Amino acid sequence: MITSDPAQVIIVGAGPAGLTAAALLAEAGVYATVLEAESELPTNLRASTFHPPTLQMLERFGVTDKLVSEGLIAPTFQFRDRFVGKLAEFDFGELKDVCSRPYRLQCEQYKLNFALKDYISGKDSVDLRFGTKVRAVEQTPDGVSATLSSGEKIFGKYLLGSDGARSSVRQSLNIPFEGFTWPEAFLVVSTPFPFEEYMDDLCWVNYFADPEEWFFLLRAPDFWRVMFPVNANANEQEIFDPSAVQRRLQRVFQTECDYEVAHTTLYRVHQRVAKKYKQGRVFLAGDAAHINNPLGGMGMNGGIHDAFNLGEKLAAVMTGTSKTTVLDDYEAERRPIALEYVNEITIKNKKNLETKDPLEQRAFRKMLEETTKDPAKRRLYLLRASMLASLGIQG
């Protein structure tokens, strides 16, 4: 059944979270308007990891096979020491009894956005509007409105703020974004250098523990991406200075020639969770609701999981198959996952890699050794790293 205006959902932001929610509403034939500030979908480099449950969820839109064909299957991930090499390797293949895609997919997030946009365009009920920046949101007991920077007002029944970390929706509702900002910034350098041909046993996803300069080395379809922590107070000219970038890369693997550098990106990293995910008829999802460091690749994945949870509830309410009270469960089901599960894993991952304390370094290595040797511990670790455990899959 197609429900018509004014019984519609407004979605602010066409990133992975907003477009996933829009796809669910489109599938159910619910009228929704997606308001996106940019004039088109951006293609900048951001997340590159899709976890097993995310790939499974996206199957219903016919998107997963497309992403797999454009991405790189990474069945394993490693923790390594800069000097010793491989410390531990975990294989998602061990989870094939509980998921249909037992691997991480390394694929740029913009490819998901384009695939979801194509899916939505094939449906009649969702209107995707570019160049429409939302300035503020208001609500009454019966409905919501979004005021655009042009002054135009859009009316609806419910509104989803999936407008990223600096969410105007969250700010408009004065919802605190609690947590902290890490003191260092993260520099991501992309290079076509074939590390896998030179570094023993390297897989596509590698986290390097080092007390001087930890880093991660991930393969995306086109390039290797190396992420380094950098002094957030240093000026950007120093950070991006080509010889400084070369020095960092030479510490990853020493070469005779300079590395070819395809891109460099610098960003600040936070661990924050919105105090509320629902206020009246307005909801937050994705980075608007939670942000975390990228060690574990959980940010975008968690946002897509939010969108699935809420999108299904909104579709059921709008088509009359659920009572509106089901919407109250969204915050109770999703906020604790950001607050406890994702925060705990990503903070621990960072601390384990960066610690300068010899006792902590030994404890981390011992934990890895014990976990890889013990099948029950290894399975539990994999269930958490794959985010399956965050969705209740414990077996």
Ligand SMILES: Cc1cc2nc3c(=O)[nH]c(=O)nc-3n(C[C@H](O)[C@H](O)[C@H](O)COP(=O)(O)OP(=O)(O)OC[C@H]3O[C@@H](n4cnc5c(N)ncnc54)[C@H](O)[C@@H]3O)c2cc1C
């Ligand atoms: C460099 C980098 C690397 C990352 N790596 C990883 C990774 O490996 N794994 C991982 O899981 N995550 C990673 N992340 C995080 C990941 O990119 C985000 O979690 C993800 O993009 C969040 O999706 P979203 O849909 O919530 O928000 P976004 O992707 O930020 O989308 C929000 C959208 O809202 C629009 N918008 C903003 N304000 C308004 C407004 N007022 N009105 C209308 N539209 C608006 C924006 O233009 C944007 O299109 C990375 C992030 C960065 C920056």
